[in-house]
Amino acid sequence: RRHKFWESQPVGQFKDLGDSSLPEGPIEAPTPLSEVRQEPYNLPSMYEWVTCDIDSDEMCTEVYKLLANNYVEDDENMFRFNYSKEFLHWALRPPGYFKSWHIGVRVKNSKKLVAFITGVPARIRVRDDVVNMAEVNFLCVHKKLRSKRLAPVMIKEVTRRVHLENIWQAAYTAGIVIPTPITSCQYWHRSLNPKKLIEVGFSRLGARMTMSRTIKLYKLPESTVTPGFRKMELRDVPAVTRLLRNYLSQFVVAPDFSEHDAEHWLLPTEGVVDSYIVESSETHEITDFCSFYTLPSSILGNQNHSTLKAAYSYYNISTKTSLLQLMNDALIVAKQKDFDVFNALEVMHNESFLKELKFGPGDGSLHYYLYNYRIRKTLNPSELGLVLL
Numbered sequence: 001r002r003h004k005f006w007e008s009q010p011v012g013q014f015k016d017l018g019d020s021s022l023p024e025g026p027i028e029a030p031t032p033l034s035e036v037r038q039e040p041y042n043l044p045s046m047y048e049w050v051t052c053d054i055d056s057d058e059m060c061t062e063v064y065k066l067l068a069n070n071y072v073e074d075d076e077n078m079f080r081f082n083y084s085k086e087f088l089h090w091a092l093r094p095p096g097y098f099k100s101w102h103i104g105v106r107v108k109n110s111k112k113l114v115a116f117i118t119g120v121p122a123r124i125r126v127r128d129d130v131v132n133m134a135e136v137n138f139l140c141v142h143k144k145l146r147s148k149r150l151a152p153v154m155i156k157e158v159t160r161r162v163h164l165e166n167i168w169q170a171a172y173t174a175g176i177v178i179p180t181p182i183t184s185c186q187y188w189h190r191s192l193n194p195k196k197l198i199e200v201g202f203s204r205l206g207a208r209m210t211m212s213r214t215i216k217l218y219k220l221p222e223s224t225v226t227p228g229f230r231k232m233e234l235r236d237v238p239a240v241t242r243l244l245r246n247y248l249s250q251f252v253v254a255p256d257f258s259e260h261d262a263e264h265w266l267l268p269t270e271g272v273v274d275s276y277i278v279e280s281s282e283t284h285e286i287t288d289f290c291s292f293y294t295l296p297s298s299i300l301g302n303q304n305h306s307t308l309k310a311a312y313s314y315y316n317i318s319t320k321t322s323l324l325q326l327m328n329d330a331l332i333v334a335k336q337k338d339f340d341v342f343n344a345l346e347v348m349h350n351e352s353f354l355k356e357l358k359f360g361p362g363d364g365s366l367h368y369y370l371y372n373y374r375i376r377k378t379l380n381p382s383e384l385g386l387v388l389l
């Protein structure tokens, strides 16, 4: 039966979609900690749980290799996400993180890491309700162990460990539809290096287009155009946090960032996350912010290129500079940093610049989910203010 596992979980069910009598909010009440299962779920006999210490370079390397060889591929199996070790170290250690939520599965005999799933704590607001949640990510089962029903037991185990920390909700995304998306966003790509994108099959030469005409179409200025546009620095954290909290308050679902959160998630980290602010020259006020994270993809089976260097739009705020001009400056710095493509979802106000800045639609959608929290009706992507890694 389809969704055998998800129909047993406290998530919105497809059959409930039309039922407006169901209240918005938690689906199940928290259970007393004494009633949370104390021992890990059972794995098939030849496997064992391992808590992954992402601080250990050796363990981080094992996780990196598992994901690099077995994590998400595009629909045509031409590309596979290739998260760097530095990125994983950043993504998995935000303020208040729990090592116990970085969960691996090893083969008992060989000690080979064959599966992984993670959670990190996040305060997520849903309308007026700020909820302590786990952001669950990096669910990966080795290609050779697929269809052994490992994923459901890994999801139950991370849920159990999240419950032990008295957290009862979660947020996650997937490229597939399972019960039940709170919203589904198409993804979009802006070519920065069209020649390479066409060579590796990520893009196709447009009809009646030559390569030189295509290169010219996507050409960008050498430098940014907004006066006062500069990299974000530590001293900007309080102002950026204020700007971000105010901006995100307009969305139905959005993170509730503290200054500490903003410092971790938004301060530039080489090769991981880039963020820029616009500072007014006369008032020194910070009026705008844009950011993107670095997530390369391995190119599967191309002779000349092994890696696609991709930037992913993160949080962008415009209060004085037009979002169009701000994002064009983001494209310009991404091109300066030799990214091949700039990706974005149609969340927040992104739809307002996608077409004009020459983004093209991707060949799929990303679906957002909440665990143990019902939303009255499916959201429009523009009501979502949450970007997951």
Ligand SMILES: COc1cccc(CC(=N)NC(=O)c2cccnc2OC2CCNCC2)c1
Residues within 6 Å of the ligand: 072, 073, 074, 075, 079, 080, 081, 173, 175, 187, 188, 295, 297, 308, 310, 312, 343, 344, 345, 364, 366, 388, 389
């Ligand atoms: C280009 O290389 C790829 C390698 C693997 C998968 C995909 C397609 C895809 N599934 N893309 C996305 O999910 C995506 C597209 C635009 C923006 N963010 C995205 O995903 C993010 C957020 C969710 N976790 C993965 C990274 C592309």
